[in-house]
Amino acid sequence: MRRINGRERTVLWFGGALLFLALITIGGRFLAEKAMVTDFSRKNLAPCPAYLFGTDWMGRDMFVRTLTGLSMSIRIGFLAAGVSALLALILGTASAVMGRAVDSVITWIIDLVMGIPHILLLILISYACGKGFKGVVIGVSLTHWTSLARLIRGEVLQLKEAAYIKAAGKLGMSRFKTAWKHMVPHLLPQFLVGLILLFPHAILHEASITFLGFGLSPEQPAIGVILSESMQYLAMGKWWLALFPGLLLAGTAALFDVAGESLRKLLDPGSAHR
Numbered sequence: 001m002r003r004i005n006g007r008e009r010t011v012l013w014f015g016g017a018l019l020f021l022a023l024i025t026i027g028g029r030f031l032a033e034k035a036m037v038t039d040f041s042r043k044n045l046a047p048c049p050a051y052l053f054g055t056d057w058m059g060r061d062m063f064v065r066t067l068t069g070l071s072m073s074i075r076i077g078f079l080a081a082g083v084s085a086l087l088a089l090i091l092g093t094a095s096a097v098m099g100r101a102v103d104s105v106i107t108w109i110i111d112l113v114m115g116i117p118h119i120l121l122l123i124l125i126s127y128a129c130g131k132g133f134k135g136v137v138i139g140v141s142l143t144h145w146t147s148l149a150r151l152i153r154g155e156v157l158q159l160k161e162a163a164y165i166k167a168a169g170k171l172g173m174s175r176f177k178t179a180w181k182h183m184v185p186h187l188l189p190q191f192l193v194g195l196i197l198l199f200p201h202a203i204l205h206e207a208s209i210t211f212l213g214f215g216l217s218p219e220q221p222a223i224g225v226i227l228s229e230s231m232q233y234l235a236m237g238k239w240w241l242a243l244f245p246g247l248l249l250a251g252t253a254a255l256f257d258v259a260g261e262s263l264r265k266l267l268d269p270g271s272a273h274r
Helices: 006-030 062-097 100-115 118-128 132-143 146-159 163-170 175-211 223-234 240-267
Strands: none
Touching: 006 062, 006 240, 062 100, 062 132, 062 146, 062 175, 062 223, 062 240, 100 146, 118 132, 118 175, 132 175, 146 175, 163 175, 175 223, 175 240, 223 240
């Protein structure tokens, strides 16, 4: 039997992680209404075959609520990470190609954003934008682009020294056209890996500020809301209310990390057969 090489194994990990995350996202969307159903005849049930994650103080199925909350977190993470990565690509490229003045301004903004405690800045932006879905997406988008922007800026600075980039400039091609036509295609691998690796940060920070009361509204079955509500019942022995949602949240973030690392290996020619 032929052995699976390193690249094929990486493809399997990447595909498996994406498939599992897609199933959670789609399944949570279909279960959204069921997550709100209450039945006081089954309240505070411990995990059992009928209710894998048990039920809460209102008789709601915690398995369904957890999947719905994770689905919402993944959708928020997808939107916020996409906007954040796009900001990083635009500002990182502009910083490197638009001259010293633009570079100084963008570098100063990056240092400013990174110099403020991350969760504090996220809470302030989310609160200023009215909290809820919109506030969380804007807050996460505006606070997670800096590291990727620095990476892209460094890549572009190296690209500027390439012979074909210098030749394009001497042939009269504008900075914008040179960046769009010759630099952005080269940056796509870093952009895609950075985009996927932004997901776990976006998901965890969305859950964090929701847990603290500055994110999604309490009416929504979000993971942060579930964990926040479960705190007052832990002392009563209702351990399952926090354990399973917390584990699935950490597992989802880890899967995005696995997907990002797998994609990085696939896009690295040196890892083709390792």
